[in-house]
Amino acid sequence: MWFKRYLAIVLLAFISFAALEGYADGKKPYSxxxxxxxxxxxxxxxxxxxxxxxxxxxxxxxxxxxxxxxxxxxxxxxxxxxxxxxxxxxxxxxxxxxxxxxxxxxxxxxxxxxxxxxxxxxxxxxxxxxxxxxxxxxxxxxxPMVLPEPLFTQGTTNTIFWVPGSDELMYDQKVLAFDPQNPGNAWQAPGFGKWLAGETRVSIFENLCDGCRYGYYVEAYLSSGQKVYSDTVYSTQDASPPAAVSDTWAFPDSGGSVVLQWSSVVDTVSSVRCYYIYRRHEGESFTLLDSVEYQGETNPIVYRYQDWSKLNEGEKYFYKVRAVDVVSNIGEGIEVGPVIPDASPPLKPIFNWKINLGYDYFDSASGKFFVKGAKNSVWILDPRRGEAGLKAADSVR
The missing domain is CATH 2.60.40.2910 (Immunoglobulin-like)
Structure with missing residues (x-):
């Protein structure tokens, strides 16, 4: 009995010592x-x-x-x-x-x-x-901080969003604009800047030049008199729409559809983003039918769009195509028509030469080759003439 009590005391002391050293059972750590x-x-x-x-x-x-x-x-x-x-x-x-x-x-x-x-x-x-x-x-x-600007801004006015410095440590804070071609001639927007929700202010610059790129930054003074600046952001004003889409024509095609074709145009500032296709029924106003993704301005590219939507055979339809730039300026377009859908076989047959020439199809009436565009209803003119095994250009795929 005495020996068992002695063994229990020794074992308890060993366990206490092991716990103190970070062991629970000699193998695993404990918390x-x-x-x-x-x-x-x-x-x-x-x-x-x-x-x-x-x-x-x-x-x-x-x-x-x-x-x-x-x-x-x-x-x-x-x-x-x-x-x-x-x-x-x-x-x-x-x-x-x-x-x-x-x-x-x-x-x-x-x-x-x-x-x-x-x-x-x-x-x-x-x-x-x-x-x-x-x-x-x-x-x-x-x-202080001036918030990011887009690459292009619509019109001749730009609203700059900015956050001033801490009022306790800064004073005389303002947003300045400048022409990078003449950076020493910076000017301030009228007023100190309107407060928005939270800490943000806005400053509005007006009468800016179409196509001109401007820089904007916040200028402020520390309480010590030291002048400090925010980072600088840039944006180019775009107040002019793309060129008018005038090389446009339309004709009836198979299954009662209408084919619309036009040449690409350019935008001198922010570039063309897409083309809006408008349609009207005889005696009605134009409404937006669809948009076609921009594919480029070289060659020039010729777009071909096929309208299958809600056309009544034998009735007259009119179309117009207008280019839209990056900041949503919309150019003009000429009206083409009337076009009368006809469910009978087309007068201008289209042959599929894709296997032999690498094109989606060849329009024998115009002598032009077309490749598939960004949408199933759009084809784009390939200006090259066919040779056996010639593939469509990657730039229009």
């Missing part, structure tokens, strides 16, 4: 009692102006025993922030406190929002390795 507290100043986010230097202080307090090291890390922070991970060897005791500082100086041209995380790091290697991590998400917001 030690560890409390981590991260304090960041300023908390959650830092508002910083371009050109200004601010600091973020991170304090970590750890309560645990038998640690090898504790540290403060950061992941995903921006390039303009100065930071070094800080890991120190733990001294004997149950409580540890360390502090590290991030220095932030955003330059012009950086994004407004930067999100990353701070990490408290605790390591223990006695017995089996144990690593504890606790994280806090953080955000840096940079001011």
């Amino acid at each position: 030690i009692n560890c409390k981590i507290n991260i304090t960041i100043n300023p908390a959650r986010r830092l508002r910083v102006n371009i050109g200004e230097t601010r600091q973020v202080t991170v304090d970590v307090t750890v309560e645990a025993t038998y640690l090898d090291s504790v540290g403060i890390l950061a992941e995903g922070y921006p390039d303009f922030a100065q930071w070094n991970d800080y890991i120190v060897k733990a001294s004997s005791g149950d409580s540890y406190h360390i502090q590290n500082v991030m220095t932030v100086t955003p330059p012009s041209g950086v994004e407004r929002i930067h999100e990353f995380r701070f990490i408290a790091y605790v390591k223990r290697t006695k017995g089996y390795k144990l690593v504890y991590r606790d994280t806090v998400d953080y955000r840096i917001q940079v001011y």
Whole structure:
């Protein structure tokens, strides 16, 4: 009996010692009692102006025993922030406190929002390795900021959206526009800028030149008197529509359909985006029937569209094609017609030479070869004449 009691006491002491060293059964690690507290100043986010230097202080307090090291890390922070991970060897005791500082100086041209995380790091290697991590998400917001602009803007007016710097640290903030050909002659939009929801303002520039490219940026002063700038955005004004689509003709085709054909046109500023096809019944107004994807302006390309939709045999229809540019300026087009759908075989037969020549079909009436376009109802003229085995151009596939 005495021997059994002695053995039980020795076994209990061994188990307690093993737990202290990080063992549960001599093979598997167990969780030690560890409390981590991260304090960041300023908390959650830092508002910083371009050109200004601010600091973020991170304090970590750890309560645990038998640690090898504790540290403060950061992941995903921006390039303009100065930071070094800080890991120190733990001294004997149950409580540890360390502090590290991030220095932030955003330059012009950086994004407004930067999100990353701070990490408290605790390591223990006695017995089996144990690593504890606790994280806090953080955000840096940079001011002032001009929001992105499209490559092209419709008309001769442009509305610039921007975010001013912190009012406590900045004053005399405004948006300036300039012609890149004469960058020293920048001018300000009338007024200080209208407030929108949240922090955003708008400034409106009028009487801009059609086809001219302009740059826009925010200019502001720090409380020290130092002048700082946001990044610069650019946009080209497009107030003119594409050229009129005038080389257009239409004729009835098989199955009561109508074939519409036209030559490509150009837009001198933002480029043609698509073509709108309009149709009207005799005695009615034009309505939009369909749109055809832009395929290019070289050669010129000839488009061929087949209308199968809701056509009444023997009645008169009229068509018009108008080009649309990138900013939705719509050009003019001539009216063609009347066209009378006929369900009988076409007067202008179309032969499929795809197998022999690599084309989708050949129009014997016009002597033109066509390849399939972006839509099933569209074909595009290939200006080359056929030779055996010739394939359609990749640019129109």
